[in-house]
Amino acid sequence: MDKTINITLKIWRQKNPKTKGNFETYPLKNISIESSFLEMLDILNEQLIHEGKEPVVFDHDCREGICGMCSLYVNGHPHGPDEDVTTCQLHMRKFKDGATITVEPWRSAGFPVIRDLMVDRTAFDKIIQAGGYVSVNTGGVPDANSIPISKINADEAMDSASCIGCGACVAACKNASAMLFVSAKVSQLALLPQGRIEAAHRAKAMVAKMDELGFGNCTNTGACEAECPKNISISNIARLNREFLTAKIKD
Amino acid sequence: MTTINSKIPEGKLSEKWSEYKSHQKLVNPANKRRLDVIVVGTGLAGGAAAASLGELGFNVLNFCIQDSPRRAHSIAAQGGINAAKNYQNDGDSIYRLFYDTIKGGDYRAREANVYRLAEVSGNIIDQCVAQGVPFAREYGGLLDNRSFGGAQVSRTFYAKGQTGQQLLLGAYSALSRQVQNGTVKLYTRYEMLDIVLIDGRARGIIVRNLTTGKLERFAAHAVVIATGGYGNTFFLSTNAMGSNGSAAWQCYKKGAYFANPCFAQIHPTCIPVHGEFQSKLTLMSESLRNDGRIWVPKNKEDAEAIRAGKLKPTQIKEENRDYYLERRYPAFGNLVPRDVASRAAKERCDAGYGVGSTGLAVYLDFSDAIKRLGVKTVEARYGNLFQMYEKIVDENPYETPMMIYPAIHYTMGGIWVDYELQTSIPGLFAAGEANFSDHGANRLGASALMQGLADGYFVLPYTIQNYLADQIQVPRFSTSLPEFEAAEKAINDKIHKLMNIKGKRSVDNIHKQLGLIMWEFVGMGRNKEGLQTALKEIKEVKREFWSNVRIPGSGSDLNTEMEKALRLADFIEIGELMAYDALHREESCGGHFREEYQTEDGEALRDDRKFSYVACWKYTGDDKEPELLKEDLNYEYIKVQQRNYKS
Numbered sequence: 001m002d003k004t005i006n007i008t009l010k011i012w013r014q015k016n017p018k019t020k021g022n023f024e025t026y027p028l029k030n031i032s033i034e035s036s037f038l039e040m041l042d043i044l045n046e047q048l049i050h051e052g053k054e055p056v057v058f059d060h061d062c063r064e065g066i067c068g069m070c071s072l073y074v075n076g077h078p079h080g081p082d083e084d085v086t087t088c089q090l091h092m093r094k095f096k097d098g099a100t101i102t103v104e105p106w107r108s109a110g111f112p113v114i115r116d117l118m119v120d121r122t123a124f125d126k127i128i129q130a131g132g133y134v135s136v137n138t139g140g141v142p143d144a145n146s147i148p149i150s151k152i153n154a155d156e157a158m159d160s161a162s163c164i165g166c167g168a169c170v171a172a173c174k175n176a177s178a179m180l181f182v183s184a185k186v187s188q189l190a191l192l193p194q195g196r197i198e199a200a201h202r203a204k205a206m207v208a209k210m211d212e213l214g215f216g217n218c219t220n221t222g223a224c225e226a227e228c229p230k231n232i233s234i235s236n237i238a239r240l241n242r243e244f245l246t247a248k249i250k251d
Numbered sequence: 252m253t254t255i256n257s258k259i260p261e262g263k264l265s266e267k268w269s270e271y272k273s274h275q276k277l278v279n280p281a282n283k284r285r286l287d288v289i290v291v292g293t294g295l296a297g298g299a300a301a302a303s304l305g306e307l308g309f310n311v312l313n314f315c316i317q318d319s320p321r322r323a324h325s326i327a328a329q330g331g332i333n334a335a336k337n338y339q340n341d342g343d344s345i346y347r348l349f350y351d352t353i354k355g356g357d358y359r360a361r362e363a364n365v366y367r368l369a370e371v372s373g374n375i376i377d378q379c380v381a382q383g384v385p386f387a388r389e390y391g392g393l394l395d396n397r398s399f400g401g402a403q404v405s406r407t408f409y410a411k412g413q414t415g416q417q418l419l420l421g422a423y424s425a426l427s428r429q430v431q432n433g434t435v436k437l438y439t440r441y442e443m444l445d446i447v448l449i450d451g452r453a454r455g456i457i458v459r460n461l462t463t464g465k466l467e468r469f470a471a472h473a474v475v476i477a478t479g480g481y482g483n484t485f486f487l488s489t490n491a492m493g494s495n496g497s498a499a500w501q502c503y504k505k506g507a508y509f510a511n512p513c514f515a516q517i518h519p520t521c522i523p524v525h526g527e528f529q530s531k532l533t534l535m536s537e538s539l540r541n542d543g544r545i546w547v548p549k550n551k552e553d554a555e556a557i558r559a560g561k562l563k564p565t566q567i568k569e570e571n572r573d574y575y576l577e578r579r580y581p582a583f584g585n586l587v588p589r590d591v592a593s594r595a596a597k598e599r600c601d602a603g604y605g606v607g608s609t610g611l612a613v614y615l616d617f618s619d620a621i622k623r624l625g626v627k628t629v630e631a632r633y634g635n636l637f638q639m640y641e642k643i644v645d646e647n648p649y650e651t652p653m654m655i656y657p658a659i660h661y662t663m664g665g666i667w668v669d670y671e672l673q674t675s676i677p678g679l680f681a682a683g684e685a686n687f688s689d690h691g692a693n694r695l696g697a698s699a700l701m702q703g704l705a706d707g708y709f710v711l712p713y714t715i716q717n718y719l720a721d722q723i724q725v726p727r728f729s730t731s732l733p734e735f736e737a738a739e740k741a742i743n744d745k746i747h748k749l750m751n752i753k754g755k756r757s758v759d760n761i762h763k764q765l766g767l768i769m770w771e772f773v774g775m776g777r778n779k780e781g782l783q784t785a786l787k788e789i790k791e792v793k794r795e796f797w798s799n800v801r802i803p804g805s806g807s808d809l810n811t812e813m814e815k816a817l818r819l820a821d822f823i824e825i826g827e828l829m830a831y832d833a834l835h836r837e838e839s840c841g842g843h844f845r846e847e848y849q850t851e852d853g854e855a856l857r858d859d860r861k862f863s864y865v866a867c868w869k870y871t872g873d874d875k876e877p878e879l880l881k882e883d884l885n886y887e888y889i890k891v892q893q894r895n896y897k898s
Contacts, residue, residue: 002525002526032526032528034525034526035526035528035529036530036643038530039528039529039530040528042528042530042759043528045757046757046759046760048803049757049801049803049812050757052803053803054803054804055803055811055812057809057811059318060492061317061322061324061491061492061493062322062324062326062327062491062492063491063492063530063531063533064327064531064533064534064639065639065642066326066327066413066415066416067317067322067324067326067327067491068319068321068322069317069318069322082642084638084642085642089639089642089643091642091643091645093645114462114809115809120318121318121319122318122319122439124319125319125320125321125427125430125437125439128423128424128427129427129428129430129431130431131431132424132427133382133383133424133425133427133428134381134382134383134424135428136378136381136382136425137303137306138299138302138303138306138378138425138708138709138712139374139378139708139709141377141378141380141381142377142381143377144336144373144376144377144379144380144386144394145336145338145393145394147380148388148391148392148393149388149392150388150392151388151389151390151392154385154386154387154388154392155385155388157383157385158385158387158410158411158417161384161385161410161417161420162411162413162416164416165319165321188383188385189383192383192385194380194381194382194383195383
């Protein structure tokens with residue numbers, strides 16, 4: 001039998017974007033430390049359904065840390081106290097017996113709450129739509145090996161491209177800035193010859209869209225990098241700033 | 252008697268696709284703007300199709316259940332994507348990829364489709380590189396490759412252990428560009444609940460807006476289903492929690508044939524099950540078998556001591572380890588196809604050599620690779636997978652072997668489609684894992700990404716025009732037509748019925764019961780008696796579900812329990828058809844292993860004389876037996892033989 005713990009959950013409940021939310025307290029007993037955080041919430045929901053109450057609504061899908069759907073603010077940290085993981089990869093072995101665990105949604109003007117712990121992140125899609133791509137149509141492209149790319153650049157582009165679009169960077173930032181998200185995409189494409197051609201336009205368009213959607217400014221606190229489950233580096237933000245300034249000077 | 256017409260073009264295998272494209276009908280640019288296409292799903296197939304159709308100028312409506320198209324479960328594919336580029340000069344060719352895929356699928360796939368897949372595979376890599384997908388590269392700046400199961404060449408392109416993510420983000424960026432250009436309209440957090448037919452053609456869908464809980468209607472000239480597979484019938488699988496078979500199932504109930512439902516892939520390298528509360532199984536990429544060696548103890552006493560926690564795997568000497576894949580399959584070793592590797596693991600565990608606390612696990616060991624290559628190289632190749640393993644299991648795979656066990660991963664079966672990816676309902680197309688087309692009875696690793704993108708970028712944008720060219724005179728349909736009214740009413744009735752059961756058990760609780768039945772009787776080893784038991788027990792689950800499920804909240808508001816209930820209602824019926832199909836197929840092939848039909852050394856024994864066909868099931872009514880239609884498989888370019896991975 002696995003080791004189990006007893007915990008107290010303080011969970012944000014909110015019926016819809018218009019109503020005021022509040023914390024509800026739920027005690028949970030005999031939770032296996034081998035279970036994941038979301039499995040623990042499954043157990044809570046099973047209990048709530050059994051009691052005839054409405055389950056806690058939260059976003060989740062792949063449960064292996066790659067889809068970016070899960071988005072819980074646990075004990076004051078986006079994706080909880082463990083490092084380099086999404087909420088779905090957080091396990092109960094990280095908590096002590098008798099612990100009180102506070103669970104909130106992402107809090108940002110850019111991500112309005114839909115219900116309970118579920119928020120609306122379509123703003124991120126809109127930022128990508130503003131320019132987060134290389135403008136090529138399907139077909140008629142050159143052979144994949146026709147343009148060699150240095151391994152260093154390819155690897156660095158891959159590191160930037162690892163962003164899962166979860167929004168933890170925004171949730172972690174006191175200004176609710178989306179700079180880490182935007183800079184990761186701008187960097188990935190700026191590092192590759194395929195993306196260079198539109199680099200200036202992309203940087204300007206994505207930053208303008210981010211501002212328009214109500215995300216804040218970057219004041220270099222580094223909180224985004226510290227909380228990012230995929231270790232996206234703030235050096236991306238430096239690169240975005242360079243791309244953005246160069247583009248503006250050219251104007 | 253209905254006959255099956257798969258519309259395979261005449262001519263030589265290698266020329267069929269170019270011949271088709273040369274003679275198919277096209278739609279001129281002015282007419283494209285007036286034609287609406289619904290694409291359900293935003294994964295590799297759906298996202299690529301929506302983007303490509305938008306680029307061509309069609310008016311596309313694209314739906315997904317997640318909050319963003321970028322979250323489709325294609326994102327979780329780890330290892331890579333196959334393409335017959337022969338960049339490694341190791342003897343690869345279109346024919347060889349075609350041959351490996353047909354053989355890997357145990358001679359149950361259609362030659363013409365698979366050849367086309369191999370033919371366009373190279374274009375996919377070109378396309379993705381042009382989009383800025385950061386594939387792994389060599390120091391000279393050219394693309395790197397790795398090997399995958401069932402092949403003797405290195406043709407797999409990869410982006411660390413996140414290839415699916417990068418390819419999906421490529422398709423997502425192309426899609427986002429079309430949204431910006433106004434050719435694609437996105438509907439996120441929408442779930443398709445039914446397909447609407449007018450005069451026998453697919454003309455629209457009914458969806459539930461998951462944020463408001465309200466039903467909405469959408470009309471179009473054609474509908475594309477790209478909603479993935481139905482592996483979650485088993486409750487525990489490597490699929491995402493939301494992955495479901497409902498869109499495909501509604502098509503089946505409206506007359507689309509469902510092909511080879513029993514062909515499900517069990518992936519050999521997943522993190523083993525550990526408790527009742529478990530919600531899903533996590534895959535460890537097949538690419539790990541490039542360098543990891545699979546073994547169990549040679550002596551039963553050692554296995555028992557390990558299970559009791561008295562012995563550690565690192566304490567077992569080399570001579571006391573049984574590298575059973577290398578022993579049984581010297582030619583392919585640890586890189587045998589998935590079905591073979593899964594069954595071999597089950598065989599060892601059933602015989603009492605399994606490890607872990609449950610005995611349902613085998614080791615995947617990197618100590619040799621670390622000795623040979625060094626920690627740094629191993630970390631560069633698999634670092635993110637090792638990290639994922641450590642976070643879940645709390646053990647360091649650099650120091651102690653990983654524990655793995657097979658789990659449901661992918662479904663080769665799906666909606667039947669012809670060469671044009673059109674289902675048996677005119678105007679209804681199916682792409683990606685949702686269709687049955689290319690993998691036969693077993694899919695090779697790194698081929699799902701290839702097929703999804705081939706369908707979405709390079710096949711459907713052509714073939715759908717051959718249909719739409721005849722639709723240019725058809726005006727846009729009103730969604731107030733009686734067909735839409737009736738479909739919406741039927742769903743409302745179903746939701747109302749579910750809300751009023753007010754039983755005692757949660758959806759997940761009943762789903763777990765279904766999953767256990769499926770795993771026990773319709774899983775890795777199947778037999779007649781077990782399948783009959785499964786059919787009986789699934790009927791009981793159905794009765795239990797419709798009389799004892801409890802769904803809190805309201806049916807016409809955001810309600811995640813209602814979403815799950817609607818999916819489970821379909822999973823139960825899908826499970827039933829899977830068992831039914833498995834019972835009828837009295838042979839073993841690929842992922843379908845009937846214990847009664849095996850060779851002396853335990854390999855799958857096909858019966859080509861009786862079962863060399865695609866089983867197409869036609870819906871005949873609730874609780875009525877479906878009708879079986881057969882599409883015969885004729886092999887003109889490949890000699891059908893017993894699969895051999897030994898020599």
